[in-house]
């Protein structure tokens with residue numbers, strides 16, 4: 090008894106002191122997060138080398154890249170950031186819930202498709218909105234948007250039109266245009282994100298490297314791809330996956346995992362998207378994990394204020410898309426998403442494209458505002474303005490797809 094009363098305050102004080110030191114050194118609360126927007130204050134950093142395997146070998150051919158380094162990197166991204174990607178399900182079915190062959194004054198054929206996936210006695214529905222141009226007779230190259238904003242953006246009646254998904258422009262350019270909403274896969278909410286794809290894979294929730302919301306959205310993009318493979322009006326070899334911001338983090342992860350996507354576009358995706366984490370510019374891992382703890386896996390929390398310990402950085406995610414074309418874009422006022430860090434991430438993926446003899450035409454330094462570089466397997470632009478997805482962006486996405494699909498107008 091005597092011993093306890095003497096020991097307790099000492100023990101208690103030591104514990105308090107340790108807690109304070111711990112909070113000061115590594116875990117500042119979210120409200121104290123001050124983003125750095127000063128290039129001078131970017132710390133020195135060394136990126137992990139995309140061509141150096143974990144056992145210290147240098148990759149010199151696309152064969153070694155594909156056989157050993159690529160799978161190794163995919164696993165690192167699964168384990169440390171985005172979580173596992175379930176590879177199988179029991180069954181899938183597709184039904185057309187609404188159709189209009191003379192939509193957009195006859196220019197487009199609207200199909201609303203319900204994709205239903207079954208696994209472990211549970212099922213999930215994805216509602217796809219799809220417009221196919223009527224003026225072309227061959228299977229249509231197709232853009233698919235991961236919609237993370239209002240469902241009004243993809244209004245099938247076209248009473249509401251939005252720059253976020255300017256369907257008429259795509260149809261006039263000869264592309265089919267599709268979209269699904271992230272809420273069908275995982276509500277974008279800390280309390281409810283598990284009420285979607287994770288119902289089909291409940292074991293993921295208890296795994297530290299398990300799938301979470303962004304993984305669920307990416308998994309959904311692949312189920313839409315499953316549908317595209319069955320629709321003869323769609324050219325399954327020319328599918329362009331597009332995502333904005335959190336949707337852009339998702340388009341990268343989906344395209345890295347699923348090589349059926351022919352082109353990947355990531356708009357203003359920033360932290361844990363296309364921007365390098367080690368620059369610590371704008372949003373940081375600690376901030377994203379605090380505000381959106383349900384986007385990435387549990388292991389990712391280890392890298393809060395600890396970017397240099399990550400075994401990967403985002404240039405490696407870009408590299409996982411090679412040799413397929415990738416286009417990352419930013420907005421000049423959106424420093425939170427680090428336009429320069431995004432450009433550098435693309436630059437550092439160039440060695441992997443070079444293994445395929447694909448030469449990037451990116452300049453040595455970031456191009457000026459509204460100076461897109463699209464005739465390149467790795468493309469970039471920094472649009473003037475705010476964090477958004479606009480007609481300017483889409484017009485350049487079309488130029489990029491035209492260039493790579495060799496479509497001449």
Ligand code: GTR
Pocket residue numbers: 237333334335336358359360372377
């Ligand atoms: C922000 C988040 C970003 C980005 C953005 C968005 O709040 O910090 O990483 O994803 O939301 O999705 O618009």
